[in-house]
Amino acid sequence: MTHPDKTGMPSWLPRAMMLAVWTVIGFAVAGWLFFQLRGLLVLLLISLFLALALEPAVNWLHRHRWPRGLATGAVMLAALGVLAVFVSVLGSMLVGQVLEFAVQIPAMSRALLSWVNSTFNADFQPEILLAELTDVSGQLNQWASSAAENAWGAGTALLLLLFNGLTVALFTFYLTADGPRFRRTICSVLPPRTQSEVLRAWEIAIDKTGGYIYSRALLALISTAAHFAALVVLDVDYAFALALWVGVLSQFIPTVGTYIGGALPVVVALIGGPFPALWMLVFITVYQQFENYVLQPRITARTLDMHPAVAFGAVLAGAAVLGAPGALLALPAGASLQAFLSVYIKRYEVAEHPLLEGTEEERRAAGEPAGGAEPAPGDRPAEGSGGGSGKAAGGGPAGKAGKAAEGP
Numbered sequence: 001m002t003h004p005d006k007t008g009m010p011s012w013l014p015r016a017m018m019l020a021v022w023t024v025i026g027f028a029v030a031g032w033l034f035f036q037l038r039g040l041l042v043l044l045l046i047s048l049f050l051a052l053a054l055e056p057a058v059n060w061l062h063r064h065r066w067p068r069g070l071a072t073g074a075v076m077l078a079a080l081g082v083l084a085v086f087v088s089v090l091g092s093m094l095v096g097q098v099l100e101f102a103v104q105i106p107a108m109s110r111a112l113l114s115w116v117n118s119t120f121n122a123d124f125q126p127e128i129l130l131a132e133l134t135d136v137s138g139q140l141n142q143w144a145s146s147a148a149e150n151a152w153g154a155g156t157a158l159l160l161l162l163f164n165g166l167t168v169a170l171f172t173f174y175l176t177a178d179g180p181r182f183r184r185t186i187c188s189v190l191p192p193r194t195q196s197e198v199l200r201a202w203e204i205a206i207d208k209t210g211g212y213i214y215s216r217a218l219l220a221l222i223s224t225a226a227h228f229a230a231l232v233v234l235d236v237d238y239a240f241a242l243a244l245w246v247g248v249l250s251q252f253i254p255t256v257g258t259y260i261g262g263a264l265p266v267v268v269a270l271i272g273g274p275f276p277a278l279w280m281l282v283f284i285t286v287y288q289q290f291e292n293y294v295l296q297p298r299i300t301a302r303t304l305d306m307h308p309a310v311a312f313g314a315v316l317a318g319a320a321v322l323g324a325p326g327a328l329l330a331l332p333a334g335a336s337l338q339a340f341l342s343v344y345i346k347r348y349e350v351a352e353h354p355l356l357e358g359t360e361e362e363r364r365a366a367g368e369p370a371g372g373a374e375p376a377p378g379d380r381p382a383e384g385s386g387g388g389s390g391k392a393a394g395g396g397p398a399g400k401a402g403k404a405a406e407g408p
Helices: 012-036 038-063 068-120 126-149 151-177 179-187 192-233 239-252 257-271 274-299 308-322 324-344 360-365 397-405
Strands: none
Touching (some): 151 179, 179 192, 192 257
């Protein structure tokens, strides 16, 4: 029991007030530092996920007697080369296609107005539309002149982007090349039990992040080859660049990437006439179904296949939190988190019900044993990991349903 001092104040109150003041000051300083260093923290986060994605390839080369630093440099140069090819090919295609499309706008407008007038008995005048297009062209020229006047700002932004890219590359190289030493340093300040959990989480992150990225890259390669063949058959200009555009966007932007990527080849094919554009649209739709139901389940069987709605929600959440970097990091982060949680979440046998009917592939995707069989001994969670046994107290379906509804 504490006794008050001469002023009637308890002896613990001044210490508590000082502790509260210092706590507030500490949080304020931490918030200020976080606000000042948020750019650096985002770069570190990007570097960490790039290192997780590159480490499987670096480990494979290291097992084949490559020095770890040399293996990291080779993998990073290969990734940078692929990115440079994509940007250069796509940039040349966009510039040439925009110029060609601008030249053909008047002829396409006259043809469209003629079809509308003959089909709907209308009397639209092409001169009015061309005048509107001229006004739009003048506005575009004005925007271009304004952009030229702001060349200094654009150059500064380009230098900042280059500096951030070099910073990410440097951090990624050291996090990958010195990965074992970095993990050993972290584990040296942790208790043995915590060390095993941290290393397990790190291993899951490396496996799932790298596997997700590489499976998506393989799907992008197949998609690029298929769309390139279709564009060549339909005699569409810039076939390789358009196929590369569709392949990359459809795999690395979930759900809406297919439609964003497929819109450009359809528009370019429309320059050659409505029928090439229609056939291109049909091919994109058919290929997407083939990829969703045939290719993707087989290629992503050994990695982590996220549901499209979950992936789309993860991208929106990442963009809301960190902007464009968050949108890019959302997929590997979500894949790693889903895999990590699946290790600790205990699953139960699900009761038979009409609302729960599905195919064997859907059951496996939900984590259920095929055919309603009992899980294998190696898949059973350890005793004491949470929850009760999978059997109901009464042994009936109602008891099983109750257990299935319970969380871990």
